Amino acid sequence: MRAIRVAPVALLGAALCAVAAPAASATVLTGGPSTSFTPTITPSAVAPGGQVTLGAVGCASDATAFSGVFDTITIPQGRSATVSVDKQARRGASYPVTFRCGTATKTANLSITGAATSTPTTAPTTSSTVAPQGVQGGLGGSAEAMDPTEIAAGSALVTVAAAGAFYALRKRRAERRH
Missing domain, CATH: 2.60.40.10 (Immunoglobulins)
Known part of the structure; x- marks a missing residue:
């Protein structure tokens, strides 16, 4: 039962990684010194x-x-x-x-x-x-030099992780009340 609750958060994180990785590597491959x-x-x-x-x-x-x-x-x-x-x-x-x-x-x-x-x-x-x-x-x-693409990708991953943790804790707290 717990795996079903965690699956959406894990899928969201994986999707964000799949979207952010090509952008970050494209900058390194084409725009680097x-x-x-x-x-x-x-x-x-x-x-x-x-x-x-x-x-x-x-x-x-x-x-x-x-x-x-x-x-x-x-x-x-x-x-x-x-x-x-x-x-x-x-x-x-x-x-x-x-x-x-x-x-x-x-x-x-x-x-x-x-x-x-x-x-x-x-x-x-x-x-x-x-x-x-x-x-x-x-x-x-x-x-x-700080790469804006990498900073944005890292910030997005941290945000998704924080949102997933917040969601899981709220869901867990709500289930204990019932």
């Missing part, structure tokens, strides 16, 4: 304390880059950004540099040479005070 980009690191080998120039050729929006040897840096669309490598970077090691353009992620390697460099004469775009050990925490890709 370009995923065909090429990360660049110049030079690809640098001494500890040296500077590298990072780029995301073909990215249709601002890109970000992060590694264990420098802080996360934003690369403006169509331009490049310069960053200083930590002086504590291990000589002879190769560090992965992760580039993120929209929802696409690509990795390139940065080699650390054996010779140390002097302090750069120009001010770096960013510098790091974190040792190159452990995992760099952060938002983990969860912070992007």
Whole structure:
């Protein structure tokens, strides 16, 4: 008997999911930023304390880059950004540099040479005070531009769930009175 009372709410929720899912995925498939980009690191080998120039050729929006040897840096669309490598970077090691353009992620390697460099004469775009050990925490890709379609779909699902819970509780309360 209980399954019959819950069935309309479940069907309404399933119907809303079926209607909202294609709209949300269509935005991701057609309206999202370009995923065909090429990360660049110049030079690809640098001494500890040296500077590298990072780029995301073909990215249709601002890109970000992060590694264990420098802080996360934003690369403006169509331009490049310069960053200083930590002086504590291990000589002879190769560090992965992760580039993120929209929802696409690509990795390139940065080699650390054996010779140390002097302090750069120009001010770096960013510098790091974190040792190159452990995992760099952060938002983990969860912070992007807010998509109105996804917000509307999520709000609709929350509303349907709340309405279904309200309906079930009211129905249950009404049955106990009789």
